[in-house]
Amino acid sequence: MLHVNSRTALLNNAAFSLDVPAKIENGTTYVPARVFAEAFGGTALWSEQERKATITIGLQQVFIHTEPHKHWRMSQERINVLNEKINEATDLSSYSQIRTHFRPYFTDSFINKIIYSNGIKNNAILTKKGRYYLQ
Incomplete structure (x- = not known):
């Protein structure tokens, strides 16, 4: 089983x-x-x-x-979109469907944490292009 x-x-x-x-x-x-x-x-x-x-x-x-894991680089455009959505997640009061609004951008687990915390408290803005790699 x-x-x-x-x-x-x-x-x-x-x-x-x-x-x-x-x-x-x-x-x-x-x-x-x-x-x-x-x-x-x-x-x-x-x-x-x-x-x-x-x-x-x-x-x-x-x-x-199997093949080794390939690193991929997140584009600056994607970083900008995610940054915008993170900034939106600081105040949830204007969203009636929080999960629906953020699902294209964040995992369900992260959305649950945002909701449980009643929004992201530390509002950070990415100001310059960096190298972001996920494995």
């Missing part, structure tokens, strides 16, 4: 912890390879150097090759 977003699973009524929880993204459920392999009596090994997972079940092996 595996619950989405949980780091604990049950296999034959024995609980074990997960490195990462199962998740649903765009209607597809993603399960950690190790959980899948062990549920069928196999193993899953990861080689960081080769960026390769090897799943072995019985005499069968599956190799999963």
